[in-house]
Amino acid sequence: MRKVNILGVVFLLLLSILVPAVNHPVQASNYPKIEKTIPAAGDQHVPIDTDIRIQFNSNILKISANYIKLFVKTNGTYTDLPIKTIRKDRDVLNIIPEQSLEFNKDYLVQINGPAIELENGTYSQSLSYEFSTNYIDFYELMVINEQRLENLLTQYTPREIKAFAPKRYINEINVTHKKPGAFKEDQTSISGITNIDITTKSEDVKNVHVEILKNGKLLQKGYAHSLNEDKGQKNTLKFDIGFSKMPDFFDVHVTALDSSQKIIDSKILKFATEEGKIINTYKESFKYKTEGKxxxxxxxxxxxxxxxxxxxxxxxxxxxxxxxDK
Amino acid sequence: MRKPLILLMMLVIIVLFPGILVGQASIEKVLLEDRTIQDPLKSWSVTFTQPVNKGTIKKQNFYIIDERKRELKTKLRVSEDESKVTITPESPYKDNVQYYLHIKGNVKSGKTFLNEHTILPFKLETRTSSNKGTNKTSGTDKKQVSANTGKSETNTSKSETSSSSKPNQKNKAKNLTSVQTECHSHFVEITVNVSDQVAKVKTGSDEFEYKGNNLFVLYKPDLKKGEKLTVKGYSISNKVLETKEIVIP
Structure with missing residues (x-):
């Protein structure tokens, strides 16, 4: 009888150990938790057009936006990154920043307290993870170190590798160059004059700088003047600059700068005076299909x-x- | 009643074939170097690298006009392999009158349209009229004077006088000083060094990027080993200064 009792106790003990273990997955799925984050914690080379998504194990019912924060690391310290919207799509939480992500930055996603109410309960744990939008140079992958591209292709498929073209701002450069000399009907000798007109997008462009080079040597330089007359033209800005005593063959290096004097676009144009012509003009217009994409x-x-x-x-x-990672 | 119907048809055509408008808008004019000829009945042949679409071989696309923009009566002939179109005048050219041979950009070679409207100015020279007979030669000294989007090359079917062609050749040789190609895994890098006079370099419709210091570079993905490319250097007024053919290694 005693033996039966001991067996019964052992059996109950075994049951108490085994039953929770068997039921554990079911219990876990009912407990609010994060299934996946995109980008994942610690991800490197995250595309700047990526969506910040957090997938839970149950449909989202309610969001307390106050508990959800985004930070960007600037000069070693994290600063608030304003969020435009936080959207729920079944079990996925989409966090959309006001401004798109920038290259070469570290971002921090933070969820505190009872931020998310799910069908299976409230997610009240704290979550904090980082990802980085650093990048690899296309030129390095395609020209200098093609082996690196091969290595990258062993980790990622061509659909997971994304190349971004820079935004372009210079729309047109127009050079008018008059050689030193006299017009036929005007006997007065006029020294050589060169006028350069530059048309840019109005977005982000603050200044335009022009350098004149010959055989790699800097001859003249200066900031172009903004022309008010062109203000009627939507989305474009017009600048001009004049030079004198220019050679007949030269390079025009135009750079567009933003309000923080950062170069945001540059173009080099070659000017070559034609024989027999006193006044030479040359215009180059630039149209892009892929810029910024x-x-x-x-x-x-x-x-x-x-x-x-x-x-x-x-x-x-x-x-x-x-x-x-897809 | 008919007018609305015609308008409707035009609208339908524009909606269904928007390329008609787009194609026209993107066509660029290329003015070639002036030529001096001595044969008053000189014919011009345009050689294409791919068979030309017969539907586009018409007098609206290949024609000669004089300085007063009067069109000359010409005959068009296409070679058996459809790669060469010859334009022959029905009446002799007049001395010292400026003529222009036009090859329009809506000529189709292979699967694509040329995207350049090429104009070749030429003149019959009186000074050498007494030597006309002796200057006619075989096709061995044919000179390439232009190329359209890499798809065609215009050749004079008869040679020109040595006096007019030699200086040109000499000048031409100075303009594209070196052309180099380097094959990478996914594209070919073509580097062209030019003279001071060259402001632009193109191959077909692809324009090279200027890097400064007379150096132009193009990265071209759709090239195969052994493929031929025609590289052209242009002046600021879009005149072709030199044409060079390269073979992809």
Whole structure:
């Protein structure tokens, strides 16, 4: 009888150990938790056009936006990154910042306290994770160190590797150059004058700087003047600058700068005076299909014309590559 | 009643074939170097690298006009392999009158349209009229004088006088000083060094990026080994200063 009692106790003990273990997965799925974050904690080379998403194990019912924060690391310290909207899509929480992510920054996502109410309860744990939008140079992958591209392709598929063309701001450069000499009907000798008009996008552009070079040597330089007359033109700005005593053959290096004097676009144009002409004009207009856009390697390699445009429209050294886990 | 119907049809055509408008808008004019000829009945042949679409071989696309913009009566002939179109005048050219041979950009070669409207100015020279017979030669000294979007090359079917062609050749040789190609995994890098006079470099419709110091670079993905490319250097007024053919290694 005693033996039966002991067996019974052992059996009960075994049950108490085994039953919770068997039921554990069911219990866990009912307990509010995060299934996945995109980007994942510690992710590097995160594409700047990525969405910040957090997937829970149950549908989201209510969000307390006050508990959800985004930070960007600037000069070693984290500063608040304003959030435009926080959206729920079934079990996924989408955090959309006011401004798109920038290259080469560290971002911190934070959820505190009872921020999310799910169908299976309130997610009240604290969550904090970082990701980085650093990048790889396209030029390095494609020209200097092609082995690195091969290595990258062992980790990511062409659909997960994304190349971003830089934004372009210079729309047009127009050079009018008058050689030193006299007009036929005007006997007065006029020294050589060169006028350069530059049209840019109005967005972000504050200043335009022009350098005149010959055989790599800087001859003259200066900031172009903003022309008020062109203010009627929507979305564009017009600048001009004049030089004298210029040679007949020279390079015009134009840079567009933003309000913090950061170079946001540059163009080099070659000017070559034609023989027999006193006044020479040369205009180059720039039109872009790919500027500011991101394309997967798969897209570029499968569409020849797109890849051609992509390579032709941006300096290779300005194209940035990032990767995403799908 | 008919007018609305015609308008409706035009609208339908524009909606269904928007490329008609787009194509026209993007066509660029290329003015080639002046030529001096001695044969008053000189014919011009345009050689394409791919067969030309017969539907686009018409007098609206290949024609000669004089300085008063009067069109000359010409005959068009296409070679058996459809890669060459010859334009022959029905009446002799007049001495010292400026003529222009036009090849319009809506000529189709292979699967694509040329995207350049090429104009070749030429003149019959009186001074050498007494030597006309002796200057006619075989096709061995044919000179390439232009190329359209890499798809065609205009050749004179008969040679020109040595006096007019030699200085040109000499000048031309100075303009594209070196052309180098380097093959990478996914594209070919073409580097062209030019003279001071060259302001722009193109191959077909692809324009090279200027890097400064007379150096132009193009990264081109859609090239195969052994493929031929025609590289052209242009002046600021879009005159072709030199044409060079390269083969992808």
């Amino acid at each position: 991101g394309y997967t390697l798969h897209e570029l390699l499968s569409k020849e014309s797109l890849f051609s445009d992509f390579l032709a429209e941006s300096p290779l050294t300005d194209i940035k590559v990032q990767v995403e």
